[in-house]
Amino acid sequence: MSAVLKVAVDGAHPYAISIGADLLDDGVLLAATIRGRHALIVSDSNVAPLYADRVQAALQAVRPDLTIARLVIPPGEHEKTLQRFGEVLDALAGLSATRDAAVIALGGGVIGDLAGFAGACWMRGIDVVQIPTTLLAMVDSSVGGKTAVDLPAGKNLVGAFHPPRAVIADTSVLHTLPDRELRAGLAEVVKYGVTAVSLDPADAGFLDWLEAHAEALLAREPAITAEAIARCCAFKAAVVGRDLLEHGDRALLNFGHTFGHAIEVEQGYAGTHGGGLNHGEAVAVGMVLAMRLSAALGLAPASAGDRLQRLLQRLELPTSIPEGLAPDALLTRMRLDKKADAAGIRFILADGAGRARVVPGVEEATVLAVLAG
Structure with missing residues (x-):
């Protein structure tokens, strides 16, 4: 063993x-x-x-x-x-x-x-x-x-x-594990890379590591895969240990999920039947949208979204909203997201250098423009 x-x-x-x-x-x-x-x-x-x-x-x-x-x-x-x-x-x-x-x-x-x-x-x-x-x-x-x-x-x-x-x-x-399910898991791995500095400043280079090992992860190389799992678990353990009930920075682990969940719900949870995106695929698209929204609000350069999209594409993940999903319908789904409150939808956004933050009160017109873009 x-x-x-x-x-x-x-x-x-x-x-x-x-x-x-x-x-x-x-x-x-x-x-x-x-x-x-x-x-x-x-x-x-x-x-x-x-x-x-x-x-x-x-x-x-x-x-x-x-x-x-x-x-x-x-x-x-x-x-x-x-x-x-x-x-x-x-x-x-x-x-x-x-x-x-x-x-x-x-x-x-x-x-x-x-x-x-x-x-x-x-x-x-x-x-x-x-x-x-x-x-x-x-x-x-x-x-x-x-x-x-x-x-x-x-x-x-x-x-x-x-x-x-x-x-x-x-x-x-x-x-x-089917290839599609492996790739879906890699989307969540990338999420930790995008938010790494916020989760654990001592491991700020995880996104660079992922870019260097993308093909090895797709090939399921045992040592690389085990290291990726352990590092992701360490990120999550650090956050959960200090914020079990998600009153603070545990919410950062939802980067990309507000958009991604809206896609899943609007598709009727059709990821494993009916041809829709599964959870990891929807999160991949959601992360690209979250980074585009970050750029639209001046929090991140547009190049950060391009970098994220390139990595996801190397991992053979989708990066755009599936056809047939209307922006206003997705926005309606997001209004019922668990992070929404009386002030509206709260998004997890990033600056492109591994730092994420909770951003409340985003104008819905800006969100719609990102969804339509």
Whole structure:
């Protein structure tokens, strides 16, 4: 087994992120995260046939006393609903899960958000172990305790902050990840590069590093991929440790997401069915739009947007709004963004040199001009 990288998340609810190959078979590591005698593995029909047996076998080799149940749902963002949330709760009830039970989220961001939210609500909160199987989930959604489901009106509108007991990122599973999903995860990796100085001034050169290793990341070179995951997790751990509930600079992690979420909602969450953009692709477009808005407001030079667009294109990600999405319809979606308040939409914008900021009160006419441009 290769070396395991560890990232500590501090704060009121500390936990460890473990990053390395073949961790799904490490029964000692997995079992150490389970306090009680009940565990529910939540996964989807793409991931479960590949990995659920391995996780259960590794756990029961060390903890034969464990009672383990599974819930497998169809894949896709459109499954992150209140109905599926209720199914997870029903599965916990069927397991007779007690307060020291654990929900094991085995999958991508959808599974992590859904299972995490159910864990936050069952008996007012039980342990959640995040085992992300996509790059996007490894670098972002599995870390930090944001859990939620979607509504037709918008993404992640119903949820809770519920930090996991542990995050276990097995990099070997990325070998089976479809190319499109890998690229979607790289969009979130780029997000950390654009905001790096604000997140951790000691690691301000991450965007330069990404530009130097773009092709290696696309080729899934193990050492480069593991380093990227660890650095992204370290960025997020630093922010989450000081701002769990997103009252301050944790909001910077939403760079590109206000635009991106609007695209996803307007497309009816059609990223995995119907030909729409998936989350990472929408965030890629959203980051370009956010940088263009930054330039329009005089916060960043136009060259910063060009640089970001070139990097995203090297990573084979989309950088323009899909045809058929009207600017005024996207703006309507953004008005229901979770960062909006009585003063209007708040955007996360950047100066182009790794510094991001929350900008309230942006004139909607300026936003529309960027969307139409």
